[in-house]
Each structure stands twice: as structure tokens, then as C-alpha cells.
Amino acid sequence: MGIHVNEEIIEEIRRRNDIIDIVSRYVPLTKSGRNYKGLCPFHHEKTPSFMVSDEKQLYHCFGCGEAGNVIHFVMKMENLDFIDAVTLMGQWVGIHVEEISSNKQEKEELSRKNKIYEINREAALFYYKNLLKKNSPGLAYLKQRGLEESVIRRFGLGYAENHWETLNTYLIRKGYDQEFICSAGLVLEKKTKDGFYDRFRNRVIFPIINTTGNVVGFGGRALDDSLPKYLNSPETSVFHKGNNLFGxxxxxxxxxxxxxxxxxxxxxxxxxxxxxxxxxxxxxxxxxxxxxxxxxxxxxxxxxxxxxxxxxxxxxxxxxxxxxxxxxxxxxxxxxxxxxxxxxxxxxxxxxxxxxxxxxxxxxxxDYKIILAKMENDVRTTEGRIQFVKAVAALLKQIKSPVEVDAYIKKIALESQISEEAIKREIFGNHMYDPSRQLQKPFFNRDKYRSKADRHTNKYSVQSVKPIQKQGYVEAERSLLKLILQDKEIFSKIKTIIPYSDFTDSVHQKIAKMIYGCYEMHGKISMEMLLNDLDIEEVKILGDIRQIVVPEENVEKALMDFIHTMHNHKLEEEKKRIERELENLEKKDSKTQEEMVRIRELCGNLEKILKELKRL
Missing domain, CATH: 3.40.1360.10 (Dna Topoisomerase Vi A Subunit; Chain: A, domain 2)
Incomplete structure (x- = not known):
């Protein structure tokens, strides 16, 4: 069922859940300049690059690129969809789940689910108390399996007594409606239609709890010869066996x-x-x-x-x-x-x-599948070796990496005593496998223009720089910033050609000014200093800049291309500015002497720009 969200309630839940407070539950944060900083919970890192903005109520990881608001963070950390995340966050600040939907039918369905969660929780407590009773067969079984009481309590294990209606009677006395008890899958209707009986009897009970702490269902292990030995709750509105994982x-x-x-x-x-x-x-x-x-x-x-x-x-x-x-x-x-x-x-x-x-x-x-194939075929016989190689070849056809395929071909050739060439033909048919074909594209060393930390943490969505002809000035500015950020020699070459004021994008100009300042004052880049002085959105842009990969081949030409593109953009912008000013001046019916002089000056400047653009 789709949920139509009441946007005002969602916004109120987001507002009440301060991102610094919520993130701090999962990640230790320290104040760092304008932001808070900690180790990213979404990837491995030794140096903190996970930034959280109190001002913007956003987070961004400088290393892996994960970013979003407090709801996105809870969704990621708790493995929840949007509605479940908002429901959980609503509970944290005292807003009930029924308020989230603006649709009456949906409110009723959400309320129904909450009632089933409540009944399941009550049933789990009932089973747990039964387990702790004197001479409980369930407790005797669990202790015989070597379980400690602290672990039994941690998992909320229980015992369903060997009676027909104890749970149902208990829940009815607690005031729960028979229909809801049945909907929770805890009881079954008698064939005579004159009552209900407990689904779980004489079984050790394993509550199945989702990631938000709700009991969604139960598993029961029979303590006698009853079949099935393990019995799960049926599918309900809150429990779908294929969508849950115990523990x-x-x-x-x-x-x-x-x-x-x-x-x-x-x-x-x-x-x-x-x-x-x-x-x-x-x-x-x-x-x-x-x-x-x-x-x-x-x-x-x-x-x-x-x-x-x-x-x-x-x-x-x-x-x-x-x-x-x-x-x-x-x-x-x-x-x-x-x-x-x-x-x-x-x-x-x-x-x-x-x-x-x-x-x-x-x-x-x-490797596991290859071992199974070997177990199924006697490689001591010719027929067994043939069948083994055929089975493995079918597996290798699905592998995209030529390096991986080549390594396994060598391994299987040794184990089967069948030539590598024959195995290749089995995999690729008459289109003979040629590793060199896979390497015709130029290989670029992506690490040369990436920082040490970046090599180990920036694992996702790394894109090569597109040909400069297809780039705009934004890409050119970012690529140039990448180069000077990573290479002091390049900075020394271009600092007089391209002052930081030549970066037309305001964030790029701010980052450039900080990089230039770091080199001039300290002789090297301090990433911590950069991060401390940037807001969360600027941190994201700096992260994007660091992910850019500049091919190591002909870096000098790429550098000149970036400078050329930036210079060209600057001229184009100046040309547009002059044309706009000329247009405004020429609209005037009567012009002052000063305006006539200004028109001639602008025309001269425009002619120079047009000539320079023609040369570029």
C-alpha cells in the first residue's frame, strides 16, 4: 500500500530530530570549524571525513560521498524505508504514526499494524514469563542446549505451554479484540467455528524482532514429536518471512x-x-x-x-x-x-x-561452486574431467573480468590436465579468447593524481574526466583545482597565469583562494584547514573535485586545455556584459558626451575580445 505523506508532519518530525543529536547516537562527533566531524559510519576510514552541519541540518562524507538530511541518515543506519524511518523518528519525539498519513484508510491500516505490534509484544512477554516458571520444559531444553540466562533474556526467548487456549485467553482478558489476535497469526479458528486455539503449543518460542524493535512474528521449536519441528508465524500485515532476518x-x-x-x-x-x-x-x-x-x-x-x-x-x-x-x-x-x-x-x-x-x-x-563441481565429477577419469571442465566453463562464462577468467583457466587446467587453449575454446567457442583484446583501451594510472587517503576511501562513483571539448567551464575549473590540490609543482606553474579570482564559480573561487593561501603560508595543503572553513554544501563540492580523475598521459596538454576553457569562458562572459551595456546605452534617444565616449570605449573592448576569441 502506498502512503500519502502529510508533508507538514514529516517536516515537523525532521525539525524536532536535530541532526547533531541523532548522528551522535551512532557516531562520536567533535566540533570542527563551522561543522561537526567524525568517522564515517558508511565506509572504513582512519581519518575523520564525515561532516555534519548544525546550520544546514545536513551530513556529507568527504570520503565516500554519502550525503543527506537526518531522515536519510536514519534510513541508512537503521535499514528502513522512508515511512518506517519517519515513524521511528516520530516515536522519538512523541508524534504518533497515525498522524503521518493524510488518508483515512491509510491511517486505519497504520493503526491496525500498531495494534498487531502491541499484541505481539504482549504475547512475547507472556511466552517469556512462561519460560521462567518453575519446572518449565522450555527452560530445561534451552539450558540443555547450553544457553545462559543472560542470552535467553537478550533474545526474549519464551515457552508456549502444552495447552490449547492459554495465550488466547490471556490476551482476551487483557482487553485485546479477537479479530486482531487472529490477524496477528497467534491463534487459529476451530473447525467447528465456535472458538479459537493457540497456534504455538509445547514449543520454545523465538520472537522475530525487526530493526526498529517491533516484534513482527514468532518461530517455535517443538519439544515433542510434533511436526513441523520448526513452525513460524503466518504471513501477516507486519510479518513477511522473506523480508525479515532473525537477529x-x-x-x-x-x-x-x-x-x-x-x-x-x-x-x-x-x-x-x-x-x-x-x-x-x-x-x-x-x-x-x-x-x-x-x-x-x-x-x-x-x-x-x-x-x-x-x-x-x-x-x-x-x-x-x-x-x-x-x-x-x-x-x-x-x-x-x-x-x-x-x-x-x-x-x-x-x-x-x-x-x-x-x-x-x-x-x-x-571457488565454492568449482569445489562442488569437482565433488560431482570424478576427475580421475577422462569423462569426469570433461564434465568438470564443462561445468566450470559454464560458470566462467558469467564472469566479466578477463583477469579473473584467465586466473581460473590456469587453475582448472592444472586440476583437470586439460590444456588452457581447450578450456578457452569451451568458454568462448571459436572466438578465441585473447586477453590483449581486453587491454586495447588505454590504461590510466588513476592513483597518481589522487591522495593516499582518497585511494583507500573514495571507492564509489569515480568518473574519468570527459574530453575537454565536451566540458564546460565548471568541469574545467574543477579539474584544474584537482590538479593544483594534488600537485604543488602544477600550482607553482599556474598561480601567476590563473589567479584565484579567475575562477568564476563562487564556491570554486573560495576553494581556490584557500588552496592558494595554504601553499603560500604553509607550503602544502592542509585538508583539515580546508574542511573547517567550508560549509557542508561546499564540502560536497570539494569532495566531488577530489573524485575527478585526470589521465596521467599528457597532463601538460590537459592543463592547458583547462586554462584555455576558463579563459574562453571569461571572455565570453565579458563579451555578454559589454553587449548588454551597449544595448542599454543605444536605447537612449539622446546621449550625453560621456555616454558617447563610453560607447566608443565599449566598442573597442568588444573588438579586442572578438579578435581574441577568434584566435582561441
Whole structure:
């Protein structure tokens, strides 16, 4: 359902959530000139380049380019869509979610969802209290699985007693409507249509909590021979199994600077690893990964490590998950558990360090698939080697990088004892693979005109400079600023040719003046000094300038082209100014002597500009 947002309420929520206060919940900030500064939460960096403006209520990372207002920040940090982010922020400042929509039907739907969240929370408390009762079978089971009380409490685990209507009776007595209890998926209607019975009975209960802290559903593990062994809540207005990940509400705080997430199959895998100090773990709710789950993982992490069960079903689920994550462009690896059936058993038997060693040894996507292909084909036989190479060739056809393909061809040739040339023909057919074809475009060393810090942090959206003929004066000014920012020798060459006042864009002129001043006073550039004196929007422009890549080949010519373009633009602007003044003077019916002299002067200046433009 689409939400029609009441813009005035949204603006009020944004206004009440001060960006400095909100960002400070996630990132330690210090005052730095006109802005606040801290380590960027969206990429790895050692030197703070994440700027927040109290004045403009905006943030911008000088390193990776992430930028926006306080709502965008919460959306990114909490992995929420716009409405959910605004809902959460509304709760922080006492504005109820129903007020966000201007549509009556939508208000009713939002109110309904809130009621289900409330019922789910009450049910989770009910299950938790049942678990703590004397002689609780649920608590005995969890302790037998080695769980500590603090971890049981952290995950809010519970127990559904082996009775038919205890939860339903409890919720009715609490004043909740039967229809809502049923809509939450907690009860089922009797076949006789004369009442309802609890969905979960004699099961350990695992509340499924989303990233905003709402209980959206439950998983239940049977303590007897009931089938299925694991039972989840049905699809409801607040719970869609393929859109949620168990444990993400806790893991999002534990992902750390390396931005890795480990994905397992079961609830107990997450909880057991968490208890052993491995807390960047989520579960895909007992199913293979879905695309929405993959998109959530991608937003939170740079690397996803799959650690599914070692059985055939786990392996099959791993392959489906790999394909989805690979299609989404995720960096994905696989842990092959050979000494235990699942992560829970492994970490309980061998401990945290042993599991972390398995994480370090995790196989890249392609290597894992190649190992499976080798296991399925006996490479000791001729037929097995042929089938193995055919299977791998099909995988390599999907790889875009010629370097990566070439490396794997060499590896497979050794393992299969089939020539590299034959493998290339299998992959590329009669259009023989020729690595040199891939290298016909000129190779530019992009690092030469980038700072050390920039090389490691500016990973996204780096664009080469377009040919100067297609550039306007803005691009030329920015490219020239890039060169003098990175190379003092270039600054020394052009400082007398192009004074900072020749930069026509006001922000470019301000940045140029600061760069010139840094060189003149300190002999080098102080990026911290530049950032301290720029406002948040100017910081963004400086960040864009740093991302420009100038080809190292014929830098002198590129430099002259930039200067030429700037000079040409300056002449064109002066020409337009003169023409406007002449037009205004010539409109006058009677002209003074001074005006006649001014017209002749302007005409002379215009003629000089036209001649110079013709030469350029």
C-alpha cells in the first residue's frame, strides 16, 4: 500500500530530530570549524571525513560521498524505508504514526499494524514469563542446549505451554479484540467455528524482532514429536518471512568496521554464536535467502559469509542464496563446515576461535561452486574431467573480468590436465579468447593524481574526466583545482597565469583562494584547514573535485586545455556584459558626451575580445 505523506508532519518530525543529536547516537562527533566531524559510519576510514552541519541540518562524507538530511541518515543506519524511518523518528519525539498519513484508510491500516505490534509484544512477554516458571520444559531444553540466562533474556526467548487456549485467553482478558489476535497469526479458528486455539503449543518460542524493535512474528521449536519441528508465524500485515532476518536487530550494532555479516539457517545457530561472542550473525528464518533479504544484507555489509548446515538441504540452500547475492552484486563467501552439522554444534564443540578461523578460510563464490563441481565429477577419469571442465566453463562464462577468467583457466587446467587453449575454446567457442583484446583501451594510472587517503576511501562513483571539448567551464575549473590540490609543482606553474579570482564559480573561487593561501603560508595543503572553513554544501563540492580523475598521459596538454576553457569562458562572459551595456546605452534617444565616449570605449573592448576569441 502506498502512503500519502502529510508533508507538514514529516517536516515537523525532521525539525524536532536535530541532526547533531541523532548522528551522535551512532557516531562520536567533535566540533570542527563551522561543522561537526567524525568517522564515517558508511565506509572504513582512519581519518575523520564525515561532516555534519548544525546550520544546514545536513551530513556529507568527504570520503565516500554519502550525503543527506537526518531522515536519510536514519534510513541508512537503521535499514528502513522512508515511512518506517519517519515513524521511528516520530516515536522519538512523541508524534504518533497515525498522524503521518493524510488518508483515512491509510491511517486505519497504520493503526491496525500498531495494534498487531502491541499484541505481539504482549504475547512475547507472556511466552517469556512462561519460560521462567518453575519446572518449565522450555527452560530445561534451552539450558540443555547450553544457553545462559543472560542470552535467553537478550533474545526474549519464551515457552508456549502444552495447552490449547492459554495465550488466547490471556490476551482476551487483557482487553485485546479477537479479530486482531487472529490477524496477528497467534491463534487459529476451530473447525467447528465456535472458538479459537493457540497456534504455538509445547514449543520454545523465538520472537522475530525487526530493526526498529517491533516484534513482527514468532518461530517455535517443538519439544515433542510434533511436526513441523520448526513452525513460524503466518504471513501477516507486519510479518513477511522473506523480508525479515532473525537477529538483525542485534547484529546491526555488532557488524563493526569490517562490515561483515554471517548468515546461518537457524535460530539456535544465531543465538549460540552470539553467546560465544560472534555477534554479526543473522538467520534467514529456515529458508534459502530471498532477494529482499539479500538487499537488506547488502545495505548493512560489504561482505556476506554464508554458513548454512552441512547437509544436502543446507548445501542446496547455500547455492540458491549465493546466486541471489551474486546477482545483487554482493561480495559473498561460503564456510564449509566439515566437522559439525551446523554452526551451533561447531561453536559449542570447538569454540569461538575455531569458528573465526573458518570465517577467515571462507571460500569466494566461484571457488565454492568449482569445489562442488569437482565433488560431482570424478576427475580421475577422462569423462569426469570433461564434465568438470564443462561445468566450470559454464560458470566462467558469467564472469566479466578477463583477469579473473584467465586466473581460473590456469587453475582448472592444472586440476583437470586439460590444456588452457581447450578450456578457452569451451568458454568462448571459436572466438578465441585473447586477453590483449581486453587491454586495447588505454590504461590510466588513476592513483597518481589522487591522495593516499582518497585511494583507500573514495571507492564509489569515480568518473574519468570527459574530453575537454565536451566540458564546460565548471568541469574545467574543477579539474584544474584537482590538479593544483594534488600537485604543488602544477600550482607553482599556474598561480601567476590563473589567479584565484579567475575562477568564476563562487564556491570554486573560495576553494581556490584557500588552496592558494595554504601553499603560500604553509607550503602544502592542509585538508583539515580546508574542511573547517567550508560549509557542508561546499564540502560536497570539494569532495566531488577530489573524485575527478585526470589521465596521467599528457597532463601538460590537459592543463592547458583547462586554462584555455576558463579563459574562453571569461571572455565570453565579458563579451555578454559589454553587449548588454551597449544595448542599454543605444536605447537612449539622446546621449550625453560621456555616454558617447563610453560607447566608443565599449566598442573597442568588444573588438579586442572578438579578435581574441577568434584566435582561441
Amino acid at each position: 538483525l536487530n542485534l547484529a546491526k550494532k555488532e557488524i563493526g568496521k569490517d562490515r561483515k555479516i554471517i548468515v546461518v539457517e537457524g535460530y539456535m545457530d544465531v543465538i549460540s554464536l552470539y553467546q560465544h561472542g560472534i555477534r554479526n550473525v543473522v538467520a534467514s528464518l529456515g529458508t534459502a535467502l530471498t532477494k529482499p533479504q539479500g538487499e537488506m544484507l547488502k545495505r548493512y555489509s560489504d561482505e556476506i559469509i554464508i554458513a548454512y548446515d552441512a547437509d544436502a538441504a543446507g548445501q542446496k540452500a547455500t547455492l540458491r542464496g549465493l546466486d541471489i547475492l551474486n546477482e545483487l552484486g554482493c561480495k559473498v563467501k561460503v564456510i564449509r563446515l566439515t566437522e559439525a552439522k551446523d554452526p551451533d554444534e561447531f561453536v559449542r564443540r570447538k569454540g569461538k576461535d575455531a569458528f573465526l578461523e573458518e570465517v577467515e578460510r571462507a571460500l569466494p563464490f566461484l
